[in-house]
Amino acid sequence: MKTADPELMRAINRLSVLDTIRRHGPISRVEISERTELSTTTVSAITASLLDDGLILTRHEGDIRNAAARGRPRVMLEVNQDAARVVGAKIAASRMVFVVANFRGDVLSTLTLPIRIDRQPIAVIADLVEDGVRRCVVDAGLSLEDVDSVCLGIPGVVEHRTGHIRSSPIFREVNIDFAAEMSARLSTPTIIESDAHAITLGHHWFGKARELEDMVLVSLEQTLGLGVLHRNRLFRGAGGLSHNLGDLVLGIGPQGVIRLSSQAGESAILGEQQTDGRFAEAIRLGRGMTHVQALIQADDDRLITAAVRAGEAIGLTIANIVTLFAPPRVILVGSSLALGEPFLNSLRDAYALAIPPSLKGVSELVFDDSTDDFWAQGAAAVALYELYESPWSTTGPAL
Known part of the structure; x- marks a missing residue:
């Protein structure tokens, strides 16, 4: 029977302890052991090493059960923010x-x-x-x-x-x-x-997936991207490859392969409008979707149709992703969310239609207007x- 590489296991355990301290600190060694499911002996050894390396610090707290009591101070651990x-x-x-x-x-x-x-x-x-x-x-x-x-x-x-x-x-x-x-x-x-x-990873560390070990993120920017988090780690392809969701094949038509980007990519949504004067200037300045939003609100039929088509394609894609991974949450971010209700309603309707009955209610869809920062x-x-x-x-x- 092949056993795990001891060095690899030590590295995995060390990462688990350090990340637990970052996420939940100040935290005691006993709480770390409970959250990581590592023995108290293992946690003590790892935290001693982290303290020696200056990556974490100790904080002494009084008996938190009774402020008036003179109990032995609890030793809590927290990340040393100045370590790097x-x-x-x-x-x-x-x-x-x-x-x-x-x-x-x-x-x-x-x-x-x-x-x-x-x-x-x-x-x-x-x-x-x-x-x-x-x-x-x-x-x-x-x-x-x-x-x-x-x-x-x-x-x-x-x-x-x-x-x-x-x-x-x-x-x-x-x-x-x-x-x-x-x-x-x-x-x-x-x-x-x-x-x-x-x-x-930003949403896993600081945002709308902090409490989750598994989730999926779909980015709707100039390119369509995919992030898959499994057991607190990003899933990457061979060589650490990222995923260009826009290359996903939706079907085959008279003109050949139909990819998601041709239906829901920024260029597909903007269409011929990209060559129009003020519109072209807005795109050049990175404000194309904001300009689209204003035109959709003014009932521009061409752009409303494009937004509906894009929402439908993204909704079907998310249903396929949920069918494959069944994540508890799918977070959608990016400039295409500025397309507003025509896009979002079409997306939700297509997703509801395409998701298998056995997976209904498994994944929560979250729309987030993340800042560039x-x-x-x-x-x-x-x-x-x-x-x-x-x-x-x-x-x-x-x-």
Whole structure:
């Protein structure tokens, strides 16, 4: 019988304990043992190591059952917020948003640069990203030497393990080793992650899935993305690949394969309107969906029809996802939510029609208008998660 790798099990248990302290601290060792289902001996050994590495701190509390009693103080544990600092970023076609966060995930500074970067040469995009990271770090009263890791959330198909971007609407080129490019420029380990994965982990750490170990997130931005969380971990494909939900095949028509992006992608929704004067300018500035919302409210029939078609396609897709994974919650985020009631009602109706009777009521649909800062904080959570997983010594993380 093959047994588990002891080093791997120690790493998994260490991550579980540290993340439990982050989520529920200040917390006692007994409570950690109950939540993680690890023995008190194992928890004591792990927390002793975390204390030695400076990743957690002790806090002494009096007898909380009776404030007047002189009971022995309880030793509570909490994450040392100063153990590390990271930068997270949401990189979109028309803007870049950066945050600096401490080891607990609290945001120390934010920076938004409303700059259109899509289809620029790689060197230009790298220059702009580097400037944004450096400015946000300075705004936090730090230098790059104080930063342990950077994570850039980018739309498209990303290989998390290698840092390669296979394709993205931001870049002209394909198969770009952007992690190596930015790591060299910043002299700091840089992670490239799908923006959908970043916002998924953001909701798990800070948002509407904090209490869940399993959930699904669908991002409706310039690209359609998918995040799947299972047992507190992001599910990734081979090589750490992200999922481009827009490539999902809905069927085959006279013109060939029908993909989700052709029905519900931003370009499909905007249609011929993209070449109209004011509309084209709004799209160029990253305000296309806001402009669409105003036109839908003014009863623009073409856009209402497009919104209904997109909602139906997304509703059917979510029903298929729930059929595969049966998550307790599906969170929908992104600019397409601005399409309003025609889109949302069509989505809900299609989902209700398509979901198997045996799965009705299993998954809760949650619509969330996450800010760009929150997307960037999600990227910071990706960087922190990797630090939490890393083997540490008293000199810091081994990356």
